[in-house]
Amino acid sequence: MRTTTLLTAGALWLAGPACTLAQTIDPSSTNDESPFVRLIRPDRPGQTITTNMLYPGQFQLETGLTQADPGGSLGYPGRTAWGSTLRVGFFNHIELRATQHYLLTPATRSRLGAEGAPARYTGPAGFAPLNVGAKFLASTVQNARSQVVVLLDMNLRNGDARFGEKQLEPGGRVLISQQLGQRFGLEGNFGFRQRGFRAADTKQGQYLTTLALNGPLGAGTHFGFLAETYATWQRQQGWQPGLTSGLYYRPLPGFRLDVTAAHGLTPAAGGLSLGAGLSVRFGK
Numbered sequence: 001m002r003t004t005t006l007l008t009a010g011a012l013w014l015a016g017p018a019c020t021l022a023q024t025i026d027p028s029s030t031n032d033e034s035p036f037v038r039l040i041r042p043d044r045p046g047q048t049i050t051t052n053m054l055y056p057g058q059f060q061l062e063t064g065l066t067q068a069d070p071g072g073s074l075g076y077p078g079r080t081a082w083g084s085t086l087r088v089g090f091f092n093h094i095e096l097r098a099t100q101h102y103l104l105t106p107a108t109r110s111r112l113g114a115e116g117a118p119a120r121y122t123g124p125a126g127f128a129p130l131n132v133g134a135k136f137l138a139s140t141v142q143n144a145r146s147q148v149v150v151l152l153d154m155n156l157r158n159g160d161a162r163f164g165e166k167q168l169e170p171g172g173r174v175l176i177s178q179q180l181g182q183r184f185g186l187e188g189n190f191g192f193r194q195r196g197f198r199a200a201d202t203k204q205g206q207y208l209t210t211l212a213l214n215g216p217l218g219a220g221t222h223f224g225f226l227a228e229t230y231a232t233w234q235r236q237q238g239w240q241p242g243l244t245s246g247l248y249y250r251p252l253p254g255f256r257l258d259v260t261a262a263h264g265l266t267p268a269a270g271g272l273s274l275g276a277g278l279s280v281r282f283g284k
Contacts, residue, residue: 036185036215037143040256042279045075045083045099047244047260048187048212048228051147051177053135054089057283061086064258064277072262072270073232073240076128080104089283093137097153101128126160135175145179151191167195173208184215207233212244224248226260240269254281 041052044062054060063084070078082102090096105125133153139146155169173191180186187210194205212228226248231241246260256279264270 034179034182036179036183039250039253040279040281041214042085042256042258042277043087043097044085044277044279045081045101046262046275046277047226048210048230049151049173049175049189050187051149051175053093053095053137053142053149054087054281055142055283056089056091058089058281059087059283060279060281062277062279064275066275067273069264069270069273071268072264072273073237073242073268074230074262075273076101076103077270079106081128083277090134093142095135097133097135099131099133099153102126103128124160124162124164126162127158128163129155129157129159129166129169131155138174147177149175151175168197169193169195170197180215183219184213187212187214203235205234209233222250224250226258237268239266241265242269246275255279 037052040060041050042060042062043049043052044064046064046066061084063082065080065082066075067080068075068077072078075081075083081104083099084102085097085099087095087097103125106123131153133151136150136152138148138150141147151173153171155171157166157168159166171191171193173189176188176190178186189208189210191208192205193208194201208230209232210228210230212226214224214226216224224247226244226246228244229241230244231239233239242262242264244260244262246258248256248258250256258277258279260275262273262275
């Protein structure tokens, strides 16, 4: 309980100055010409969720395939999954979003059983519980050089019947970004998720922190990079840190392809995980 209290206090201590920094931006200033702002930035599973918020009438589809290491601390360890996120710009600086995972059946399904018959995989597969949420602008100016956004989301109890012990899983994150120069940016997340709404469920909850740097590989190029450090913390498992790196190709402002690789920094955090995906934005 003491550790949980310290972590929560630390999150509030970091969020306060960041929010103050974001709100000192001159409301009359514009940052719309910055590539960091006007070019697409994805939020799909496996990547740091950005402070980027769509304008009313815009929507963005992000999808990708991830092969997670069995010992990992994020996503679905040991599984191959399609992760897709649909984002819709709403009024009053709100963005609505839904994320859906589809888990592929493992190759162990084809192994022979003890009596010579094919062994049938009985674990979870198919559509996972849907995650729905919304972003809310906490700072005063959308797409400012410094920005703070709050994300509230929840895993529902739908999905394939093989996903047992389904519970509502509320979660939230504070998202912070700082533009560096004209093209580069830092994105940070601090979040918490638990299963159920009881006070006792907080003891089983998981904290998440991320810090990511992204930007182009050169002036005028359509290629760029991302480098991220992340860590999860749970009372039963302790800290599980890791690193993610990747490259992206962005031929159009609203279209991006990327590949990523992640690796845990401790044995419990897992080994190598690979991912690839695309993102498309529509609307002005």
